[in-house]
Amino acid sequence: MRRCVALFAKRPEAGKVKTRLQSACSPSEAAHLYRAFLLDTATTVSAVQAEEKVIAYAPTGAEEFLRDLLCEAGSFTYVSQRDGTLGERMQDVIDGALGRGAERVVLLGSDSPDLPAEYINRAFDLLVEHPLVLGPSTDGGYYLIGLQRGARCPMADIAWSTGDVLDQTLAAIGEQSLGLLPVWYDVDTPREAAFLRVHLRAQRLAGTAVGRYSLPALEQMALPSPS
Numbered sequence: 001m002r003r004c005v006a007l008f009a010k011r012p013e014a015g016k017v018k019t020r021l022q023s024a025c026s027p028s029e030a031a032h033l034y035r036a037f038l039l040d041t042a043t044t045v046s047a048v049q050a051e052e053k054v055i056a057y058a059p060t061g062a063e064e065f066l067r068d069l070l071c072e073a074g075s076f077t078y079v080s081q082r083d084g085t086l087g088e089r090m091q092d093v094i095d096g097a098l099g100r101g102a103e104r105v106v107l108l109g110s111d112s113p114d115l116p117a118e119y120i121n122r123a124f125d126l127l128v129e130h131p132l133v134l135g136p137s138t139d140g141g142y143y144l145i146g147l148q149r150g151a152r153c154p155m156a157d158i159a160w161s162t163g164d165v166l167d168q169t170l171a172a173i174g175e176q177s178l179g180l181l182p183v184w185y186d187v188d189t190p191r192e193a194a195f196l197r198v199h200l201r202a203q204r205l206a207g208t209a210v211g212r213y214s215l216p217a218l219e220q221m222a223l224p225s226p227s
Contacts, residue, residue, distance in 0.1 A: 004102035024190035046074025087155035126179025133179035141165035
């Protein structure tokens with residue numbers, strides 16, 4: 001069963017990415033951190049057991065920049081995100097992967113730069129037995145969604161960027177069988193970034209090689225306490 005994993009990525013432009021961090025840093029610092037998140041997440045995606053690894057980029061025209069940025073992270077297929085809501089853009093990437101022959105498709109963003117590759121591999125394993133898989137995040141959404149070919153995609157009429165995304169998605173899934181991954185966390189706010197910094201420090205002491213780009217960027221930032 002051909003597998004496709006797709007990472008949603010934006011060009012890291014000041015003032016256009018990680019805007020919720022800007023209460024604790026400048027727009028250029030937020031963009032620098034987003035760049036680090038992208039590099040770490042792309043490195044993780046490169047290690048996943050999948051036949052196709054996609055960078056779904058925005059805006060139109062960002063491909064060359066992102067190819068240069070991510071060339072050391074791995075080899076990827078680059079596809080442009082369509083205009084529309086997040087749900088419409090996700091559906092378009094899924095349809096494209098299915099059209100290229102994928103039987104299992106997993107989508108994720110760059111807000112969880114220390115997400116273990118094992119979770120993504122586990123998502124593909126769960127999709128052997130379940131039409132859908134979700135990785136719930138602590139902010140009420142999800143850090144990963146995966147679908148089998150033929151699954152009903154629960155992405156329409158979701159109130160994105162709210163704490164109700166996971167709950168609304170579960171309601172949209174209905175009676176379809178669901179594979180569930182462990183809870184992880186997204187990083188959007190200064191306090192979440194502060195927790196990531198401490199977590200990456202701890203993982204480094206524990207011998208886990210993650211956050212190669214994100215930890216140095218975080219160490220340069222003045223962040224509040226995680227709590």
